[in-house]
Amino acid sequence: MPELPEVEVVRRGLAAWASGRTVASVEVRHPRAVRRHLAGAADFAAQLTGERLGLARRRGKYLWLPLEGPSGRAVLAHLGMSGQLLVQPEDAPDEKHLRVRLRFDDAAGTELRFVDQRTFGGLSLHDTVPGSADALPDVISHIARDPLDPAFDEAAFHAALRRRRTTVKRALLDQSLISGVGNIYADEALWRSRLHFDRPTAGLTRPRTAELLTHIREVMNEALAAGGTSFDSLYVNVNGESGYFDRSLDAYGREDEPCRRCGTPMRRSPWMNRSSYFCPRCQRPPRV
């Protein structure tokens, strides 16, 4: 399940192996992999063909490549739950769940593939926000900056938490408040912060918000370091299991296992059609 660190590793791979190349052809093998394109997959392919790809960018879990032509557009990617962007030799066998293939007009001998078992992810083509330095696609202008972005506004984030009538984990997963955090990193950061997922955000003090952000950044940077080590090959080859799943998680998936701080058995609570893992002793639920 790619969250911010995994997506950043993919971005670096794209910057190294796809940016600067010109698209020779696009093959869409599954219509659902092309998103929000009313004119259809064939038109998507036609629009992209002949375009030179600019430097790969990322905000939260979204990735995009600005097109260097005069259109001022960008090709946007979201990996969803199971998406991968792979730079593969042109003669490598097709993956079972290959959805989109981009061939290039150079002699590098590699192509870019979007592979996605569950098709929650996809590619799309968008206008970019006028004047934005990083060619932000207009459809993701509602996505907040992520906590690793130097321009992330901590004071504004805290103010938004205080204003909202919601709970802390819901807020962490709300990509319009802070982006890049998914279920796994939310649970990890909350455990490190000794915060129960159901704590109201309105009661958070500024130091508590600062501590939470510090832990989010720590867990993401550790994951990035782990994922980065697997990125030394010729190919972008990253998925939700990149590196981070090899290291031990402190909260996620550890139901009934001892808390690494106090030894109390960890718990799993059903939460918004998914699960929250927490230590019932270190992370006390709020009084109702």
Add this chain to the structure above:
DNA sequence: AGATCGACCTGGCCGC
């Protein structure tokens, strides 16, 4: 406008 919830999707796993 803010909050909530269902739909989307497929493979792995569990229980009968």
Add this chain to the structure above:
DNA sequence: TGCGGCCAGGTCGATC
């Protein structure tokens, strides 16, 4: 062994 059903979960759009 086979099969049905559940689970994983990020995002968007509909609804209140």
